Amino acid sequence: MSKKNKVLSVTVALLLSVMMVLSACTKKENSNSGSSPAAESSSSESSNSSPSETQKPQLDKVTLKFVLLGEAPKDNDAVMAEVNKKLEADINATIELTYIPFADIGTKYPLILASPQDWDVIFGNVSYVSNAAKGGYHEITMADVEKNMPLTHKATSEAMWTDAVVNGKIYMIPQTFKELDVGTGFFREDIRKKYNVPEIKTFKDLGPYFQAIKDNEPGMMPVDGTSDDIKNLFGGMLQGWSAFKVQNLVNFNPENKDYKLTGLLDPEFAAIYTDAAKTMKDWADKGLLPKNAFAQKTSGLDLLKAGKSGYYMTAFENYAQLSSDMTAKGWELGGINNVTPNGTAMIRTATGNGFSFSPISKNYERALMAIDLLHQEPSYNMLLAFGIEGKNYNMVDGKLAIINADPNPYPMYGAGWWSNNRDQWPPLESYTQQYIDTKKALLEKASPYLLNGFNVDETNIKTEVANINNVYKQYAIPIELGIVKDVDAAVAQLVEKYKKAGAQKVVDEVKRQAADFIKSKQVK
CATH class of the missing domain: 3.40.190.10 (Periplasmic binding protein-like II)
Known part of the structure; x- marks a missing residue:
């Protein structure tokens, strides 16, 4: 794979950054597009602000429709309520989940891809290469990533991006853990x-x-x-x-x-x-x-x-x-x-674990922002992987102790969020x-x-x-x-x-x- 600067030259990147800053001064995001979290980071004051302080005034409220594999665990609603509370504060978005049961993947996954207007984000490792080559997913450029996914941009190696390339283009945000x-x-x-x-x-x-x-x-x-x-x-x-x-x-x-x-x-x-x-x-x-x-x-x-x-x-x-x-x-x-x-x-x-995006999603950039937080920001990561601290788990001497493990109402790997950065897990x-x-x-x-x-x-x-x-x-x-x-x-x-x-x-x-x-x- 060519290095990232072959995808987006330094000159173009600098020009894009300038355009983003100018745009932030004159525009408000319309309902069909997300705005860059970096767009307001031109001053030291805004760069020290929290995501909710810098982004929410510019971002219209959106609901992101996610498609995951498997079945929702018992405590899924409680966990997602916490996730949505955080997402709304950070990027003015919430998530609505749909699950495809494992037994139905072969029939239902193609049907969902055939209706790209009904979803924004989908677990991508189902015939990924074939679906990407047929236009089933949104192309992702390094410019998109640098603009909307600073944590992912930092965490993803060149080899990981290379894995996600199909016919010279990228259609998945791959896992960043080994x-x-x-x-x-x-x-x-x-x-x-x-x-x-x-x-x-x-x-x-x-x-x-x-x-x-x-x-x-x-x-x-x-x-x-x-x-x-x-x-x-x-x-x-x-x-x-x-x-x-x-x-x-x-x-x-x-x-x-x-x-x-x-x-x-x-x-x-x-x-x-x-x-x-x-x-x-x-x-x-x-x-x-x-x-x-x-x-x-x-x-x-x-x-x-x-x-x-x-x-x-x-x-x-x-x-x-x-x-x-x-x-x-x-x-x-x-x-x-x-x-x-x-x-x-x-x-x-x-590409064993990764998320792809609807080719016609109206919330594509906001979905990138969401995935950036869900996979790479530690508090989101822990929520999606293990549930709510004090309810589903406790930390004991640096190790994670499951509170109710028989059966666990929110089991690790049990909710379909398999792309979270496991390198962060205790x-x-x-x-x-x-x-x-x-x-x-x-x-x-x-x-x-x-x-x-x-x-x-x-x-x-x-x-x-x-x-x-x-x-x-x-x-x-x-x-x-x-x-x-x-x-x-x-x-x-x-x-x-x-x-x-x-x-x-x-x-x-x-x-x-x-x-x-x-x-x-x-x-x-």
Whole structure:
């Protein structure tokens, strides 16, 4: 993506600022447009005033119609009453909410987009690229953001704006917090300590821990679960490489800023794959892996919680709850994260949570002002995320304690405001220090990766992908479960089978699409 000054030159920005100040002296905002919060900041007196003092006299009262996903929680009306009280004081606006139930998104979301006069703001991550390309959302320029969203402008990185670009233009205010896209292998830290197993820093380090369980813990498997659970263990040893939906033929890594793609047709990646497979075979030969993974119907998570398995891999965001569950049993949880050898973690695309605007909204600029406050101003942020302090939560020693958690009448993530800046949120009282420290360390080395938001269009390679998937099931899965006799021979056979199934055509097509995707992210 071009830098912001390529979207709006410094000269134009200065000229716009002058025009805004002159306009503020002579105009009152009409009912069809919001006015810039910065328009009255030309003097030191107005710049020291509160939003309500500087903006409300210039802004006509408007009602902003928001469309969210899910269902309104029990205390939603009380929370929104507080939000609207603040918004009316700050920008003379209130919000009217409509919810699309999750089960109805496929049918109702397109109908709402087809009636752009009936809404102003909508949760944007529903076929965002397709809807934006078809004109379903209002284009957002950096001039719009700088004028109406000072907090968002400061909080949003260039990479986050890049994620939101569709064919050279932006149609969403993306999330500004880093959302980790990391798989974590969880194990029993108390058992590791009990048997003096060396510290586990990589997935390969799990071997001595697995052996200690096999030798000393009757009734517990070192690792157990479905075949997918065991394959996830294999994936943790691929040194941070993640695959598209083409079975390790086209993989990407967050440290490759030149967007290098690689896979089993490349000797370098084939060597990484083979090394991981040899570790799995070694563990299987020692009886550390389950022999019945294909037949196992109970998930590794349930087996870990029941004390019948010593390991399970899932997304990092499950760390907090799982750590709390383990602590309640008197156990201690350990985790090893699927990151690169240098410790780089990947973050999800910033369009995972974001808001878009009606292409014909009469309140577009006011809606930008509202989103700026709702997502980035801490008091709004806390209201929308956790409800009303003293009613829904209390702060205890720097941690947030839910007052009525069974059930919570205003649960975190339960009201559809998923774009709030989570970097501002305090830790929950239930969070262990281990989880807090681990997340902090991961975020410090977390990196955005543009291709993490790229999806392969299989239209031109449908037959080849189907053939490759069949090859994967027959030849790759046994390798990844550690049940082949000769790993080198098995990997060589897998590569040859992939080639005969049309792998090179698939690799070439995916690389072409990826290059086009990167070009499409350049702002016009």
